[in-house]
Amino acid sequence: MIVALTLLVAAIIVAVAAPTLLAALSRHVSPSLALTAWIASIAGVFFLIGSAVTVLLWPDHAPAEGLVELAIRCLGSLQHAAQPWIGESVAGASVVLAVLATARVARLARRQLHARSKVRDYHRDVIAVVARTDAGPEPIMWLDHPMPLAYSIDGHPGYVVATEGLLAHLNADEQRAVIAHERAHLRGRHHRIVNICEILA
Incomplete structure (x- = not known):
């Protein structure tokens, strides 16, 4: 759960901070570099969210989870002490949010196009x-x-x-x-x- 939470927090930070930083950057770099940075930040947010959901739904511990637990051992101990239903609830809520977000993007895409x-x-x-x-x-x-x-x-x-x-x-x-x-x-x-x-x- 720590890996998923870390990925989700990273996605939120990129989604919130990137537009301001990239707007300032776009005034000082070439258009192609600015466009690449914008697209990369968008792709990064989706990648991080998708990775968080994948980690939550992983049957056992996700492959990278051991490394993160080693780096933040105290949070790792909290994860193992937590009741199993907490992780399942978070995973379920994440899936529901992902489905709702996908449906909203699809509806907006249809309207926009x-x-x-x-x-x-x-x-x-x-x-x-x-x-x-x-x-x-x-x-x-x-x-x-x-x-x-x-x-x-x-x-x-x-x-x-x-x-x-x-x-x-x-x-x-x-x-x-x-x-x-x-x-x-x-x-x-x-x-x-x-x-x-x-x-x-």
């Missing part, structure tokens, strides 16, 4: 009315607007929206670089990463 899909489809319909389209695996929809701008929208297929201002302000190599950057977002499925982070948030 449905809302994003509606906005994305509406955006595509509106853009299609006013833009000229260059066909291709990731079509480019050109808007007649003087501001240089480009962004990508995920979907099946995803597409890139760019403005005539982009053509006016950038040379051919720069234009290709901007379009390649937006297409890299689509091919790398970066929108899915954003979706996952928004659901978890």
Whole structure:
């Protein structure tokens, strides 16, 4: 039970402290490093919670429990002195909480993805009315607007929206670089990463 409690406390500490620390870090490091740190912290919380539940449900002592008991022997003695029903109750409550958390994430994910899909489809319909389209695996929809701008929208297929201002302000190599950057977002499925982070948030 000590290992499970240690893992659960670690998960809570990471979940509570990481957003503040990572928000400050994100202002001083490269975007790729910041994104990696955010995703790693999210994965770490889920890993720690999953490990805590696994340790609680382990038939005998979990493999790592001996090392932790050695490090904190006094808490280990408390664990062995505790009534068996305490550990079983904690394990049961942990399973119930894990199931409830999973159900909530699934419900929020469905709602979030449905809302994003509606906005994305509406955006595509509106853009299609006013833009000229260059066909291709990731079509480019050109808007007649003087501001240089480009962004990508995920979907099946995803597409890139760019403005005539982009053509006016950038040379051919720069234009290709901007379009390649937006297409890299689509091919790398970066929108899915954003979706996952928004659901978890």
